[in-house]
Amino acid sequence: MSTPDPQPPVPDASRPESKDRIYRSPAGMAGGALLLLIAGWLGIDALVSGHGRTPWLALASLILIVPLVTAFTLRPAVYANEDRLRIRNPFRVIVLPWGKVATLRSSYSNEVVDTSGTKYQLWAIPVSLRARKKVAKQQARGAAAGSSGGRMGRTSAFGRPSSVHAEPTRAQTDQIMDDLRELQEARAATEGAQGEVSVRWAYEVMGPAAAGAILLAILLAVG
Template sequence: MTSPEPQSPAPQPPEPQSKDRVYRSAPAIAGGVLLLAIAGWLGIDAVTSGDGRTPWMALAVLLLVVPLVVAFTLRPAVYAGEDRLRIRNPFRVIVLPWGRIASLKSAYTNEVLTESGAKYQLWAVPVSLRARKKAARREMRATAQARREMGRDEGRGSALGMRAGLGGGLGGGPMSDGPVRADTDRIMDELRGLHEARHRAETAQGEVTVRWAYEVVGPAVAGALLVLILVMVG
């Protein structure tokens, strides 16, 4: 009697990959929801209570306006993964492997530059000069507070020397957390860190792909044509 052959172990499921980091603009989302609510309220009122061509014009305007509002407020997002950066802008989706990115720039807009010289704006990470000024003021206050604490420590004499000998000093003061940065500048710092860590990885190579968002462009163009036809018909 032959002994039964040993069964091979069941294949293990693949380890789950880390999820992408998602960056979006909270003020833009809030503004988009408000604009959609206003457009819906006015459009539904015109459709239900309007006379003649008014309901049709209201529907055409809604078909034009709603996709544009969604495109510029709710749609923009940046997905940062281990191997690539995916940018969802109002009318395009750009997928950039980390190995194809040359740099990430921050000036009046946040942009990604590829090795071929192409430039893509990050709509979901807008630059706020006001936020930068607020961060600079917080940094100045933190620096001033750290200097005041340093002056008090110097007046303590031997106590300061004991702290320095134990590795203390300013390391535990307000400046230990690093400079104060605006939210969008902090996001760009995180993206630069991912690029620096992953741009040489084998899995982070490939081609840049750009796809038009026809699900946004199509309805908007149709709405614009309907509005034009209704205006020409009179």
């Protein structure tokens, strides 16, 4: 007696077609962790050893400061896959299908512009003018070394040609933007990259921060 062939599994439509590339700011995360550590140390010390209104002021300050520091340092991230770009900024989450992205541009900040002309800043990919200047200097030194070395180029102490052209040609965040542009150009016309832009406010951050601000204002007002 033969047994029926097993049916193929039904694909899960809710699962993304490709894995997200995640971009975050290591410097921002490190700075945020340090600020939270300092705020927690000072706040807990005031809660435990403070007198009078001091513990209440410390509590209100922590309720206000912790969400704000988290929002601007640990929270920002950019998620990109073959269908869409998701931007998690301090107070908003923006989802843009690649078909709705008009351009990604870099000047003093990195931002994406949708087809309606609305701009969204990429907090997780900050521009580093210092990194740009460093790369420019490295390129200038490499060009000068290459021209002075003639056709044979420079050689190392072991008699092998040195890697003059091994210096980075782009700052890290500029390279990330180049990668996102390439992904957008390749995927903008595909069927899975169509849809509408969605924007959601981060009430999980704004709510606690507003509560802390109101509590602190009341405590300062009543003296």
